[in-house]
Amino acid sequence: MLKTKRKFLFFASLIFTFSSILAINLPSNPSNTVLAEVDDTAQYFLDLLREDDPYLTARALKHIKENWEKGYEIMLLEAIYFARSKRHSNKLLQILEQKTGKKFGLDYDKWFQWIWNKESAYPDAYFEYKSKLHRLIDPKFGKYFLNRSHQSTIRLDEVRWGGVLQDGIPPLRNPKMIIPLEANYLKDSAIVFGIEVNGDARAYPKQILAWHEMFVDEVGGVPVAGVYCTLCGTVILYKTEHEGVNHQMGTSGFLYRSNKLMYDKATQSLWSTLEGEPVIGPLVGKGIQLDYLSVVTTTWGEWKKRHPDTKVLSLDTGHRRDYREGVAYRDYFATDDLMFTVPEIDKSLKNKDEILAIRLPEQTNENLAISSRFLKRKSIYQNKIGNTSFTVFTDKSGAHRVFKTGTLDFLEYDGISTAKDSNGNTWTIEENNLEGPNGKTIERLHSFNAFWFGYKAAYPDVTLIK
Structure with a gap:
């Protein structure tokens, strides 16, 4: 897991290396609200990442130390997390430890857990900061948070980047299905996620869906989205049409308490996978909650016995992946370790039981x-x-x-x-x-x-x- 996390951070560092000079501290552009409406607090924290400009970094550090507020903890921690060099991370870490009295070093899990187990205290500027910060990774990320401080039902400090771009784990949209006799790549013991809608039976093998984490299709005449959160082990099927609107769902690239967050293409609102409702963005508070449909986790052998007329995913997905059984997330599934921590670990069961x-x-x-x-x-x-x-x-x-x-x-x-x-x-x-x-x-x-x-x-x- 540490290896995977280092890979995520390395990827982010490369993006910052080539993008920070272009994207941070640009002059205001009245036609671009993403650039024009960043408040000073957000900009000071963004300037902490300007390792190429010691003056800006020093000015930002001075301002933050002299104007320290309790809600700055998460903003400084995220700057440390995304800093390009360990030397710079340690420099910022000294300020965080001095202001909080905590000595967790670069153990990010402990820092996040400490912050998450306190009362939420971040300023509205955190939405601006988070928008601009993550826009450096993917320009589409900026819309998730910008000007949405009053359009959120979850703690923003618990929303974390999962290491991929928007739809960087590509959903399967209207994927090709085949009959059981053609599915010679599947063993009877292979795990599949089975659904039946209006008599239309489909099987989605784990070994394929783990690479895509979502399928969007019409099954039995009903528009649906099946969401597989590999990190948290959930597979949930939703009707995507609500009050005449068919929400086009995708993978946001972000997590909340290690649970996948979806997004809709029209408004770029973030949605809870577990609840089927928007949690950040303009759709919050609109009374939208997608209807659940049933899904079962079983084996391919048992599913096709029950549903001999079933269809099943073809290997021809339009993407090049190693779809052999057990390849995707092999290291993650092999241990009880987490890739992204949560506020509290309950040991009543093992993490991945x-x-x-x-x-x-x-x-x-x-x-x-x-x-x-x-x-x-x-x-x-x-x-x-x-x-x-x-x-x-x-x-x-x-x-x-x-x-x-x-x-x-x-x-x-x-x-x-x-x-x-x-x-x-x-x-x-x-x-x-x-x-x-x-x-x-x-x-x-x-x-x-x-x-x-x-x-x-x-x-x-x-x-x-x-």
Whole structure:
């Protein structure tokens, strides 16, 4: 992970080397608000990165030391993080340690955690600074934060660059699908993310989607986006159309508590992957929340048994990647280490232990995380969230499907597709509902898998069942 982080920082340093002289401290241009509306505080912190101009750097240091405010901590820390040389980082670090009384050295995780566990205190100028700072990496990044200090529902200091440009991890847009007989690259044991919308069954192999982290398509006549956050282990499927507007989603390049942030092309607002709603930008407060659709994590062998008419991703994605199983993020998945830290590590489970997340935000504030290891020992698990009773069926592949079963009590499950209730009735487990006697159906309850650390970071009050 340290190697990956160094690669990210090296990439950023190269960009700063060639861009800082051109992009920082340019004269005002009335036709360009990105350049014209940067306040003095933001500019002083940007000048800290002007290692090519000792006068500007010295002036900025003097001003910041003499006018120090509590909210400057995160701005100075980000300047240290992106400084091109260790010598300059250490020079800035001395100021940070002097003003805060903390001695964390260049252990960025400790600095970030210390800041995040205090009350938020950054000034509005931080939005200007963050916009201009990250615009040096990708000009598109500037729009995410500029003039948006009053259009945010999350802490800006917890929004971190993930090391790639906008759509630098390229989403698969209307990807080519093939029939199972043509998918000779897939082993039956390969992990796939399966969906079925209006009878249209699709499988998205992890070994491909890990390189792209998102697919945008029309499935069963419904425009959708499937979002895979490799760092936090979540795969969530959304309807992208809301009140007549089809939001064109992409990968922002930023994270919030190690969870991927999406963006929409029209407004460049940042969106929560877990919530399906905008969290920074002009769409905040507009009542927009995308509808969830069900997705299951299973094996290719089990999925095609259940859905012989399924389609599956072709290797012909339009991109050149090593799509062999287990190649993408191999080092990250091989350990319990994090690439990007979170405010607090909860050791109730290992960081990357898988949980099943169940929420009904429209009905209750309750939030459940059920250990996948626990569920694999209980092929039938019944509980309640709010006033909704549910049953989790975990099949032989370890895939979880959750249904709103009310007062029904299920006693038997064959581990494939058939269950029996306490009244002796037989039910068939489909992707989106349970089918029972006399044509009765029971709705599936939205749920998804996630790594424990990322879900707990996003929802500190979650109840863990293990």
